[in-house]
Amino acid sequence: xxxxxxxxxxxxxxxxxxxxDDLESKLGFVPNIYxxxxxxDNTPARYLSFANGKTSLSNKEKEAINLxxxxxxxxxxxxxxxxxxxxxxxxxxxxxxxLRKGTAGFNGKLDAIVKLTKAITGNRGVISDDVLRVFFxxxxxxxxxxxxxxxxxxxxxxxxxxxxxxxxxxxxxxPTLDRTEPQTV
Numbered sequence: 001x002x003x004x005x006x007x008x009x010x011x012x013x014x015x016x017x018x019x020x021d022d023l024e025s026k027l028g029f030v031p032n033i034y035x036x037x038x039x040x041d042n043t044p045a046r047y048l049s050f051a052n053g054k055t056s057l058s059n060k061e062k063e064a065i066n067l068x069x070x071x072x073x074x075x076x077x078x079x080x081x082x083x084x085x086x087x088x089x090x091x092x093x094x095x096x097x098x099l100r101k102g103t104a105g106f107n108g109k110l111d112a113i114v115k116l117t118k119a120i121t122g123n124r125g126v127i128s129d130d131v132l133r134v135f136f137x138x139x140x141x142x143x144x145x146x147x148x149x150x151x152x153x154x155x156x157x158x159x160x161x162x163x164x165x166x167x168x169x170x171x172x173x174x175p176t177l178d179r180t181e182p183q184t185v
Contacts, residue, residue, distance in 0.1 A: 004036065004165040012038040019044045032170045033077055033158055051154050055147045063089045064099050064110050065117045065151045071100040071177065072121040075159035080171040093175075100177055112138035113148060120152050 016038040070078035102118040104110035119127040
């Protein structure tokens with residue numbers, strides 16, 4: 001067992017208590033991963049600014065990215081959280097599973113973004129021209145590419161935090177899949 005306890009409101013700074021109150025009012029609770037960010041005095045505000053910044057991507061595209069990144073990185077916390085958030089953004093349970101496997105046969109444009117994201121995440125940014133061409137052929141732009149890369153970084157940060165701390169998952173468990181291998185095409 002890792003020696004990380006999830007901080008509660010009384011354990012954190014006044015600044016982080018305000019963030020906990022805001023999260024509680026928006027989500028109904030403070031997810032353990034956000035509370036764990038509060039082990040640092042400054043990280044919750046910094047992370048939330050990063051995660052909630054403006055982007056050229058839709059919420060559905062961001063959730064597709066979050067699902068495949070979390071699968072490739074083996075983060076069970078984020079797989080669970082983004083399965084729920086994916087459903088809240090219009091995906092079915094089966095679609096969240098398909099996205100975590102690295103495809104989106106139900107939507108060609110999402111398929112291109114998921115395959116690009118899988119390749120970026122799994123290969124640490126070293127991808128083939130073919131993967132990039134498919135992404136652009138699907139109608140995405142260079143701005144979208146930069147926003148995908150930023151989203152990968154943001155989600156990887158949370159994946160790493162959970163994978164290191166192993167704090168309890170406080171979302172319904174996502175279906176177990178084999179870890180997804182990177183796209184090499």
